Amino acid sequence: MTDAISTGAFVRRAFSEPLPPPPSERGALGWVRANLFGGPLSAALTILSVALLVWMTPGLVRWLLIDAVWSAPDGDACRQAGTGACWAYVRAKLLFFTYGSYPRDMLWRVDLTLLIGAALAVWLLWPDAKRKGLGLVLFLVVYPYVGVMLLHGMGDVTRGLLASVARLTGSQSLADMAANALPVVGTHLWGGIFVSLLVATVGIVVSLPLGVALALGRQSKAPVVRFFCIVLIEVVRGVPLITVLFMANTMLPLFVPANWTPDRLLRPLIGVALFASVYMAEVVRGGLAAVPRGQYEGAMALGLSHWRMMRLIVLPQALTVVIPGIVNSFIALFKDTTLVAIVGIFDFLRAVDTQRLDPTWTGPTISTTGYVFAAAFYFVFCFGMSRYSLMMERRLSYGRKH
C-alpha cells in the first residue's frame, strides 16, 4: 500500500523532538513542587515542619556549640546562667569514661586489646577479605585467651609454662617476664567504654557458635536435644534481660560449689552471653529455613555425612543469608550491654551516669552533656553497624539476582 504515500499528501517520516517539560515541573522548582507542595496537606505539613526546624535548630546549635564551654578547670564556668553544653567536663572525664579505674600506667594493655580486636573485626567484616576462616578462628579462640591475659593479667598456668621454658633455655629475661609481666588487675577496677566493648565482644564471641548450635539442636531429629533447645530458647526469649542478669548475679553463685563463686564481672557476662545466644539461634534458624531442600538432598546424594553436610553445604549458605540479621542482633546486643549496670558493673553509661554527680563539676547542664555524649557514642557504633548491614544486604541480593 505504498500508493498512499505517493499521492502527495504530507506524511511524517521521523518523530518530532519531544518538548521539554514545563519549567514548573523541571529542576529545583519542579522538585519543590512535587516533594514539598504536592497538595494543600503537603504544603501545610512542609510549613509546619520548617517552622519546627527554624524554632529548634538555632537553640540546639547555640547549646551544643556556640554557648558551650570547651575548656575549664572545674564546673564553675559551666554553672553560669546561659551556658550550653559543658564539653570541658567530658574532656576532664574522658579517661574515666574510657577506662574506668584501670591503673593509669597500664592503659596500654587495654589499648592493645582493643586494637587487636578492631583489626580482627575489620578482617572479618571486610567483604572482600581473604582467609576469613582463619580470622574467625583467631577471633573466636585465640583472641579471647590473649584478651583475658592482657586485660586481667597472666594466669598461673601461663606463668608456670613461661617459667619452665625460661629454665630450659636459661634465659634471664624470660624468667623475669614469667615472674613480673602483666600483673593481675582486678575486675573491680575495670570500667567505661572498654567494659561496654568487652561485654559486647564476649556476647558476640559466645553467641555465634552457641547460637548456631542451639539453632541446629532446635531442628534436630533427636527429641531430647530438640526439647532441651526449644525450652532454653523460649524461656530466655520470654523474659527481660534484667531478670537474666539478676539470675546470673544472685542464683548462679548458689548453683555452683561454694569455692567456685564466679567473678563479679564474669556473672553478668554469662547472662549476656546466654541471652545473646538464644536470639542468635532464632536468627540462624531463619537462615537454615531459607536453604532449599534440594541442597540437603544434593549433599546426601553425594554421600556426605550429616555433620559434613551441615559444615560444607548448609551452614555456609544459611549464615551468608542472615548476615544482616546477625549484625542487627549485634546492634541490639550492644545497646543491651548498658543493662549490666544493674549488677554493679561500671560500663560506659554507668560511668557517665555516676560522674554527673561529682561535686567539682555538678551543675544544671552536666547531666544533659553527659547523656548527649553517651548518645553520640552509641549512635556512631549502632548507626555504623546498621549501614554495614544494609550494604551487605544489597551485596547479597545482588549476588542472588544472577
Next chain:
Amino acid sequence: MTDRTGAEPPRAPLLTGPAARSVAWQALMLAAIVWLLWAAIDNAARNMRARGIPTDFDFWNRTAGFDINKTLVPFSAANSTYGDAFVVGLLNTLMVAVCGIVFATVLGFIIGIARLSKNWIVASLAGGYVEIIRNTPLLLQLLFWYNAVLTPLPGPRQSIALPGGAWVNNRGLFLPDPQFGPGSGYVLLTLVVGVVATLVLRSVSRRKRLQTGRGLPVLWPSLTLVVGAPLAVFLMLGAPLTWSYPELRGFNFAGGLRVFPEFVALLLGLSLYTAAFIAEIVRAGITAVSRGQTEAASALGLRPGLTMRLIVVPQALRVIIPPLTNQYLNLTKNSSLAVFIGYPDLVQVFAGTVLNQTGAAVQVISITMAVYLVISLVTSALMNLYNRRIALQER
C-alpha cells in the same frame, strides 16, 4: 540361578546402626542434663543452708515492712505482705505496659506513614527520628528523660502550666481528675450496649452484603449508638461529671490526679522508643502491598481514602500484626528498666526490695521470670490463633 534383585538390602547392625547411635547419644545427653541439674540443686541446697537463705515460700505471707509510693491497690508497710508487694509490682508493670502500648502504637503508625509521605521534609524528619531513637540504648533515653528533663523541672511554686488545667513540675504531672457522680454507671452501660450493638450491626451488614451485594447503612447508626446514646443518657442524668483541678496549696498541689515523674519518664521513654520500631514495621507492611493492588483499586474507581481503607490496610495488617505483637512484648519486657529510675514495677519491688529483704533469691527470681514468661507465652498463643484466622487462604 538366584535372583539378586529380590534380596533384602543389608540390614544395619542393631547396636551400631544410626538409630541405635542416636538413642545412645540422647541417653547420654539426658544423663548429662539430669546430672547437671541435680548437681546444681544439690549445690544450691547446701549453699543456701550454709548462708541461712530461706528455701521455702513462707516469706510470701510475712509483713513487708516497706512502703511503695505509687500503688494501684492499697498497700501499707504495717499491714501488707510480700505477696501484696508482688501484686502491686505486677499491676504497676501492667499499667505502664498498657499505657505504653497505646501511645507507642498511635505514634508509631503516624511516624511510619510519615516516612512514606511524598513530602520530602516530612519523610526525612520521620526517618531522622527513627534512626536516632533506634540507634541509642533505651536505658540512656530513660535516664535522659528522668535525670536531664524531669528532675531539673522547677518546684511546685514555679510549675509550668499545660493546656487544659494541667501542671508539670519536679514532683510530677498534675492532671484534672474526672469525678464521676451518681448515675455514671448508666452512661457506661449505654456505651457498652452501644458498642455491642454496633458490632452486631456490622456483622449483619457484612453478611447481607456478601449475599446480596448491598449492605445496611453502618456509619450513622453506629455513631448514634456509640456516641449519641451515651451522650443523651449523660445529659438526661444532668451531666454527672465534674473535674477536680489541681491547685497550688502551700508547697504542693492539692486535688487533681498526680502522675509521678518516674511513671512519666518510663512511659515517655518506652513509648518513644517502641514507636520508632513500630514505625519501621508499619512502613514495611505498607510497602509490602504491591502497587498493582492500588492501581487495580483506582481502575475500579475507588477514591484514594477508600483504597487505603479497603485494599491496602487489610493486606498490610496481615504483614504488620505479627511483628507488632513482638514489639508489644518487647515493650512489656523493657518496662523492667523501671528499676533504673525507681518506678515501682515488678522487678523493682519484687526482684529488688523483696529479694534484698528476704534473701530468697531463687524463689523470687523464678517467680519474676515466670510472670514475664507467662505473659509472653499467652500472647504468642493468642497470636498464633489470630495468624491462623487471617492467613491468606489460597484456593
